Amino acid sequence: MSSTSATPRTSPTLAASEGTAPAPAADTAPRRLVAFIGRARQAAILVVLVLLLLATELDNHRFLSSQGIKDLLLDAAILMLVAVGQAVVVITRNVDLSVGSVLGISAFAAADLLAGGANPVWAVAAAILLGAGFGLVNGLLVSFGQVPALVVTLGMLYVVRGLDSIWVGPREITSQSLPAGYTDFGHGGLGPIPYLALIAVAATVAVGYYLARYRSGREFYAIGSNAQAARLAGIGLRKRVVAAYIFAGALAGLAGALYVARFAYVDATTGGGYELTVISAVVVGGVAMTGGVGSVYGAALGALLLTSINSVLPALNVSSVWEEAIDGFLLLVAIAVDRIVAGRVTSALRERSPHHG
């Protein structure tokens, strides 16, 4: 018995005997390393983007004309909006595959209202509300139904596409039936910068600021980083996940309305397959599918890069069949880089950790 009672008092476990100096100043190198890598990702995208555009310009001098830039920004704006919404969902460690379908049906809804003579503000609002409604259903199924996001939103992709086909049928809405003012807005802008791009940038900055600087915004990251810890921290997981989906849906709806302004054409196939481009943009932009990492700025840059590549290929007389292969390749590179960098960073942080053995 005596050996038992003596044990705890006299057990200087070896692990514990590694003395720690009394509170030296914190080592700030790990933080700087991580901050640097966070910025490096966005810087790398920018560098690739600039090189790509310059190389194309050298080959084809009309590419960076004012009209060329404008077209590029117009195409990027719509992808950017959807990518920003998707990024919020992905940050919570979920995914929304239905954004392409939602964009399509919202675009038709807006176009239908406009063709019927509705006020453009109301048409845009209706598209946003419709998108938000689908987002709400997604969010409720994912958070309350306990169904994996991939399955729920894949189902929603087909359901919405099906509804779209039934509703639209063989109809198409073209510029003839749309108010000229609306399509003019879609092409107009402040100098070479289109209104659509301004809207996209404003939305990106607003969402980015909200996610970075507000309690509820940080909770999206917390949920994606460790859902269990988030629950213990008293965060309302369901509320936030539903909010993320509503948000992604609303932005897809807005993108649909702007799609009408930009292309002045909608039919039942509008937005088909768009979800994959969106997810590529988000991942290339550094938002990890495993949650908790990345920013909407990165996602927006990713959208800009993918759009640029798709615009550059025709300018370089490369067949557009290469487009998808290159998008896919970029996606794989981005994921590979993420994995390697994440592993390196974690081990670098470990080595600096004073306790680790």
Place this chain on the structure above:
Amino acid sequence: MNDSTEVGHNAAGPEAVNPEAAAAVPPGSGPAAAATAPILALDAVSVSFGAVRALRSVSLALAPGSVHALAGENGAGKSTLVKVLAGVLRPDGGRVLVDGEPTVFHGPADARGAGIAVIYQEPTVFPHLSIAENIYMGRQPRASLRGLGLGRIDRTKVRRWTADLFARLGVALDPDQPARGLSIADQQMVEIAKALSFDARVLIMDEPTAALTPAEVDRLFAVARALKAQGAAILFISHRLDEIFDLCDTVTTLRDGGWIATEPVAGLGADDLVRRMVGRDLDSLYPKQDAQIGEVALDVRRLTREGVFTDVSFQVRRGEIVALAGLVGAGRTEVARAVFGIDRWDAGSVQVDGRTLRPGSPSAAMSAGLALVPEDRRAQGLVMMHSIERNSTLTGVRGLTRGGLVSRAAERSRAADWAARLELKYGRLSDAVATLSGGNQQKVVLGKWLSTAPKVLIVDEPTRGIDVGTKAQVHRLLSQLAADGVAVLMISSDLPEVLGMADRILVMHEGRLAAELPREGTTEEAVLAAATGARAASEPAAGRGPAGVAR
């Protein structure tokens, strides 16, 4: 997102309290005793997980300005009780009282709102977020509205408050560093800082010291005493009895989910406490039997893995228990992993029963008769969501197949056999391993490997985080295995365990074998000296490299 699984057993609900229980108000709730009226109390609380009754009508009262210890073996219900107090679990029966008022916690947020802060046994950090955010998530200080802050987070304040907390705890951590990559001890310090940041009236600490150094434990205790002086109620759980005697005023003992005793710590002996926890006198914690030492079973020669360990040579004979001691990070676990074939080695050889092992092949090691019980049972030893029977037979699936398929009946009977031999505490064999307590999980890992009938068993920290009762069982088992002719290599940081169980002690220091010490006459100081690289003058065997190792 699946709270429902946690509250799913909650058929009755806390409202379903019988009137007798309601009348049994905990002591000190009258106005005369207002000064010591408990802030937080449990009244006849019960919790069940399937067939396992984790808590049976347990009452507990936490008074202000007092540190209350919760003692009990693994599986006694301590962590379940903490989850009830934290609002994570809702009891099936009984009441939770805050300031004497019956209260229902619908989630952790409710408990926090009542001023209860919890440090969990397993740190729960957000790996991608900064340390400061980890501490203040959901409660970040906000910029004032007048300064056009519009409710946004005041990052400067978050950082400064975090730095202040760390200064109080004497920890050198950068508030802006992300939490990933932090050691368990640092994560624990983050958890402690988080709990402190609440200015809570009740602080619950579920084994906060398991990963901390003595200096950090001292600081934590200083902070706990300061909180106590300010009138907080503290609930403290630890397997280190000396910490209970050091810090606590009152101790409540649980055994098998039931309440055993609540008594003042003063005047209580460690023996008494252990007896209450275990329910019987322990014959001995270290029941080392004398075993017949046979021929060499494991022969490791000049094993080197660049940058990790160098020139490691040793032998383990049948019937022998050899301890591998050293500081954390000395390379002990890495040697074990290499011997078992998980990691490749750059030079050297490993022989089992005279047969040279193919490097980097765990399946070759297993078929040669090697078994490894890893240090981190959750990550490496168990499939947490699988059933007990599935886990305990994972390694022996070959012997259980009929025509290429795993026979469920054979699997079940083998698992039942091992469960009985290891005195496993469980509901049904088909329950997920995650529902077991830590000590019982360790038994499942042991059973899983023992069912392969190994010739050489490597155990890495076999009793870390395990209560005294289970510890003695594990020791008895290891001793029995050695007596049966198994060669046992035991990695351990617990010096009394090393000295109590081993026939020989190998000490590693910075990737090399620094010393080999005999069982007789070796002191904790001698092992420590070798482990820290200080050459102990009284130990002739203490030398670097293979020269100091007996052939």
